[in-house]
Amino acid sequence: xxxxxxxxxxxxxxxxxxxxxxxxxxxxxxxxxxxxxxxxxxxxxxxxxxxxxxxxxxxxxxxxxxxxxxxxxxxxxxxxxxxxxxxxxxxxxxxxxxxxxxxxxxxxxxxxxxxxxxxxxxxxxxxxxxxxxxxxxxxxxxxxxxxxxxxxxxxxxxxxxxxxxxxxxxxxxxxxxxxxxxxxxxxxxxxxxxxxxxxxxxxxxxxxxxxxxxxxxxxxxxxxxxxxxxxxxxxxxxxxxxxxxxxxxxxxxxxxxxxxxxxxxxxxxxxxxxxxxxxxxxxxxxxxxxxxxxxxxxxxxxxxxxxxxxxxxxxxxxxxxxxxxxxxxxxxxxxxxxxxxxxxxxxxxxxxxxxxxxxxxxxxxxxxxxxxxxxxxxxxxxxxxxxxxxxxxxxxxxxxxxxxxxxxxxxxxxxxxxxxxxxxxxxxxxxxxxxxxxxxxxxxxxxxxxxxxxxxxxxxxxxxxxxxxxxxxxxxxxxxxxxxxxxxxxxxxxxxxxxxxxxxxxxxxxxxxxxxxxxxxxxxxxxx
Numbered sequence: 001x002x003x004x005x006x007x008x009x010x011x012x013x014x015x016x017x018x019x020x021x022x023x024x025x026x027x028x029x030x031x032x033x034x035x036x037x038x039x040x041x042x043x044x045x046x047x048x049x050x051x052x053x054x055x056x057x058x059x060x061x062x063x064x065x066x067x068x069x070x071x072x073x074x075x076x077x078x079x080x081x082x083x084x085x086x087x088x089x090x091x092x093x094x095x096x097x098x099x100x101x102x103x104x105x106x107x108x109x110x111x112x113x114x115x116x117x118x119x120x121x122x123x124x125x126x127x128x129x130x131x132x133x134x135x136x137x138x139x140x141x142x143x144x145x146x147x148x149x150x151x152x153x154x155x156x157x158x159x160x161x162x163x164x165x166x167x168x169x170x171x172x173x174x175x176x177x178x179x180x181x182x183x184x185x186x187x188x189x190x191x192x193x194x195x196x197x198x199x200x201x202x203x204x205x206x207x208x209x210x211x212x213x214x215x216x217x218x219x220x221x222x223x224x225x226x227x228x229x230x231x232x233x234x235x236x237x238x239x240x241x242x243x244x245x246x247x248x249x250x251x252x253x254x255x256x257x258x259x260x261x262x263x264x265x266x267x268x269x270x271x272x273x274x275x276x277x278x279x280x281x282x283x284x285x286x287x288x289x290x291x292x293x294x295x296x297x298x299x300x301x302x303x304x305x306x307x308x309x310x311x312x313x314x315x316x317x318x319x320x321x322x323x324x325x326x327x328x329x330x331x332x333x334x335x336x337x338x339x340x341x342x343x344x345x346x347x348x349x350x351x352x353x354x355x356x357x358x359x360x361x362x363x364x365x366x367x368x369x370x371x372x373x374x375x376x377x378x379x380x381x382x383x384x385x386x387x388x389x390x391x392x393x394x395x396x397x398x399x400x401x402x403x404x405x406x407x408x409x410x411x412x413x414x415x416x417x418x419x420x421x422x423x424x425x426x427x428x429x430x431x432x433x434x435x436x437x438x439x440x441x442x443x444x445x446x447x448x449x450x451x452x453x454x455x456x457x458x459x460x461x462x463x464x465x466x467x468x469x470x471x472x473x474x475x476x477x478x479x480x481x482x483x484x485x486x487x488x489x490x491x492x493x494x495x496x497x498x499x500x501x502x503x504x505x506x507x508x509x510x511x512x513x514x515x516x517x518x519x520x521x522x523x524x525x526x527x528x
Contacts, residue, residue, distance in 0.1 A: 124237025179216025
């Protein structure tokens with residue numbers, strides 16, 4: 001297609017939202033009108049599915065739950081007056097709590113103000129808050145935010161070391177829907193011990209964000225924690241940024257949470273339009289479907305051309321892959337659906353993997369995130385009439401053109417600046433696109449059986465460890481791995497037992513391995 005035809009195609013397919021100043025360009029995805037027409041029946045169903053979802057239809061049959069993250073930014077849509085009132089009151093409580101913390105009305109026993117926050121969560125309870133903090137927090141926020149989002153002991157130590165001189169003025173957010181998820185539970189226990197080690201009463205620093213009457217909620221209530229905010233069973237982790245999960249840390253950092261919600265609400269309104277060409281989420285879903293042949297055959301490479309958005313690809317990774325990565329469709333057929341997502345920021349990655357994107361395996365489509373505003377205030381000229389922002393814009397346009405010339409397709413999302421409204425809109429745009437695409441390919445975007453399977457497998461390993469250690473503590477003489485497995489009632493799990501023992505031995509926790517480490521089967525093991 002020549003330049004003039006491409007220019008006409010760009011104009012034909014360009015979407016613009018005046019209220020948000022957001023553009024969506026799908027002209028460099030090579031679908032034609034016949035393809036769009038062929039998908040109209042599927043889109044009609046997708047629009048109807050989303051309408052039912054917002055009305056309170058059960059969308060997660062595994063847990064008999066509604067899916068209502070849309071109600072968080074428009075409480076009037078909630079299916080009952082009680083839910084509407086609860087959403088409104090929770091937001092007011094979050095704002096009031098944040099203001100009291102920032103003014104010192106709520107303060108720690110040994111300081112006039114809280115200065116830091118440790119946020120303990122996993123998955124959606126960490127990725128959303130991390131993305132929003134990186135994108136929107138001021139350079140000098142009222143409270144500095146630190147995350148414990150993994151079970152890595154060294155990582156936990158690193159966070160605690162960062163706040164060791166201000167632990168007595170550090171607020172702790174513990175985020176867990178059930179209160180029993182191992183990662184946040186374990187992080188909480190480690191942090192609790194650190195506070196006790198400094199003779200600090202943990203409850204006077206702790207805030208729970210959890211389901212009402214969960215184990216964590218009961219613990220926080222019994223111990224008299226500073227505050228408790230609800231997580232709703234109708235909000236999944238990957239769509240929880242606009243619940244207390246994301247709004248509490250954002251409000252504490254001085255981010256305008258009402259503006260985030262307003263931007264998302266405005267995008268929700270735009271993505272309800274039952275017309276593919278005038279619905280930005282439908283245009284994204286259409287492009288994903290075409291690029292991957294409706295089977296996820298190509299990866300989504302996300303390239304935000306703004307430092308503050310560099311975590312957006314990581315945030316989308318969970319939203320897209322956990323929602324769409326399914327073995328079976330809604331009819332029980334084996335389909336192995338999904339779209340792999342990766343990326344970092346432009347123009348950094350023009351010096352990393354863009355070489356492969358242009359000339360290597362054509363197994364992807366790109367998504368450029370463009371921000372029109374370079375910085376607040378004027379820019380110095382790097383060359384006559386040219387600023388750093390001009391270079392960045394040139395890199396984006398040049399990469400887009402170079403990819404397209406070599407038959408690599410791309411989408412470009414453009415926002416006027418990074419602010420709470422545009423970030424809220426971006427989150428809402430991709431949430432809706434995922435829901436529409438899921439309907440197109442006939443999978444349930446709102447359950448995650450694979451994640452649960454991994455949790456069960458991890459629990460079985462820990463149970464095996466307990467049994468193995470118990471056997472070792474009883475035995476007086478060294479055992480071979482086979483002998484130990486037999487005595488533990490796990491003869492088929494010798495490899496798992498070996499890895500458990502290797503880990504315990506490396507951490508000097510009462511296990512001795514003797515023999516040739518190159519030949520694990522020759523080792524003997526005993527308790528030290």
